[in-house]
Amino acid sequence: MMDFGPGWILVLCITFLILIIMWSERSKRKEMPPGPTPLPLLGNILQLNIKAMPQSLMTLAKTYGDVFTIYLGSRRVVVLHGCDAVKEALIDHAEVFSKRGRIPVAEIVFKDFGVIFSNGERWKQLRRFSLTTLRNFGMGKRSLEEHIQEEARFLRDEFNKRKGIPCDPTYFLTLAVSNMICSIVFGERFEYDDRKFLGLLALLKEVFNLLNSGTGQLVNAFPKLFQLIPGPHRKIYQNLNSLKQFVQGKVKEHQETLDQNCPRDFIDCFLIKMEEEKGNPNTEFYFDNLFVTVLNLFFAGTETTSTTLRHSLRLSLKHADVQAKVQKxxxxxxxxxxxPSIEDRSKMPYTEAVIHEIQRYADIVPMGLPHAAAETTKFRGYTIPKDTTVFVFLSSVLKDPKYFRNPSKFDPQHFLNDKGEFKKNDAFLPFSTGRRVCLGEGMARMEIFLFLTFILQNFSLESDEDPSDIDITPLPYKIRFVPR
Incomplete structure (x- = not known):
């Protein structure tokens, strides 16, 4: 007769516990969207290519359809794939799917403060205030257009200094774009040789790259574990804290020189609003929300637009025929x-089509920012429990074969009709859609058009690389800006 010692009993107990957990989770998943079977604690991490998450999700959609479930560690995530599913959720069911989903790595540093990560009344008040203030300081107006045109001339001067010698344009583009949001938020622009500011932009870019890497996905799947262990992910926390200190310093400077009757920028307006509401116990206008909202605007207003411009130049190098047509x-x-001015845009259908195609093809934020179900809801026949994280898979929208005939190919004809006129496309959602659509969409569209057309008006772009070898990965590259 076999003797079951304490070790065997422990193994049996653990096995039994795992089976109970798996059975319990399976019963919970019964009415949810389908998906691969998760492992206890690990979820579907071993079934996903964390370094290439968009490709993994595209593959899963072929098996499970446009609404499916995955588990990142213990976090349950419903993925919305394709234009129709995304618009149905964010527009037709906006009340349910407009909640911001958890971003664990951001929560560690920012909690739920600011306009991007918050929900409920806090989000409504901060978004309304931010939109109004950004518009008051020029977003969508002629005054901002003139600022962009002026900054474009500074950018041209920097490229002229290179005298056609190959250079990496990344930080010049980042500085130019950042100066636009800085002029609104901080009331100042920074010189292109400002070492402190260059260092801060380097921190910002590193955070963006880390968050979009496999490491960033793992940190969000296992936030508590990764807080305890060393590794490259620690740079995310360190860099975000450094950026936070920079913003805190700017806020302190503004407090010392504030004129209540003459606000200079976004920070001044927020400080005045704080003073107005200091007797309101339920106010959302206090320092934590100021710090994080300013950082939200700084981050969102710099990295995605400058990255789009970086890809614009790269794609212009690769497709010399496209560059020539735009210049013509x-x-x-x-x-x-x-x-160039914004008024020119309506008379330049090919350039407008090229810019739209660059944004579609470059696919800057493939996963979007996570949403969440505000309540338990039925969607396309499935039950999605309250607080379930929802991935609005923007890459699948921008590459939806139902709306784009060559989704994996760079083709400006996606946005042109048979007469060569610009045509809109319902699946063009690089800024997302619905109530959580990007705050700065109007500003970003203006910047991309004005900066790119000004550069191509003044320079022809050349490279020593063979066009067939040119891609749009984050790797450094060099361009010769040859005056026209």
Whole structure:
């Protein structure tokens, strides 16, 4: 007769416990969208390529459809794939799916403060205030257009200094774009040789790259574990704290020089609002929300737009025929003696189509920012429990074969009709859609058009690389800006 010692009993107990957990989780998943079977604690991490999450989700969608479930560690995630599913959720069911989902790595540093990570009344008040203030300081207006045109001239001067010698444009583009949001938020622009500011932008770029890496996905799946162990992910926390200190310093400077009757920028307006509401016990206008909202605007207003411009130049190098056609249209509509303006955009259908295709093809934020179910709801026949994280898979929208005939190919014809006129496309959602659509969409669209057309008006882009070898990965690259 076999003797079951304490060790065997422990193994049996653990096995039994795992089976109970698996049975319990399986029963919970019964009415949820389908998906691969998760492992206890690990979820589907071993079934996903964390370094290439968008490709993994595309593959899963072929098996499970446009609404499916995955588990990142113990975190339950419903993925919305394709334009129709995304718009149905964010527009037709906006009340349910407009909640911001958890971003564990951001929660560790920022809690739920600020306009991007918050929900409920806090989010409503901060978003309303932010939109109003950004518009008051020029977003979507002629005054901002003039600021962008002026900054474009600074950028041209920097490229001219290189005298056609190959250079990496990344930080010049980042500085130019960042100066736009800095002028609104901080009331100042920074010189291109400002070492402190260059260092901060380097921190920002590193955070963005880490969050979009496999490491960032693992940190969000196992936040408590990764807080305890060393590794490259620690740079995320360190860099975000450094950026937070920079913002805190700027806020202190503003407090010392504030004129209640003459606000200079977003920070001044927030400080005045704080003073107005200091007697309101339920106010959302206090320092923590100020710090994080300013950082939200700084981050969102710098990295995605500058990355889009970086890819714009890269794709112009790869597709010399496209670059030549855009330059011909610029020469015809704008000419050599004045800066391009927003009014020109309606007369430049090919350039507009190229810019839309760059944004579609570059796919800057493939996973979007997570949403969550505000309540338990039925969606396409499935039950999605309250507080379930929802991934709005923007990459699958921008590459939806139902809306784009060559989704994996760079093709400006996606946005042109048979007459060569610009045509809209319902699946063009690089800024997402619904109530959580990007705050700065209007500003970003203006910057991308004005900066890119000004650069191509003044320079031809050349490279020593063979066009077939050019891709749009985050790796450094060099361009020769040859004056036209």
């Amino acid at each position: 249209e610029i020469d015809t509509v704008v000419g050599p003696d004045r800066s």
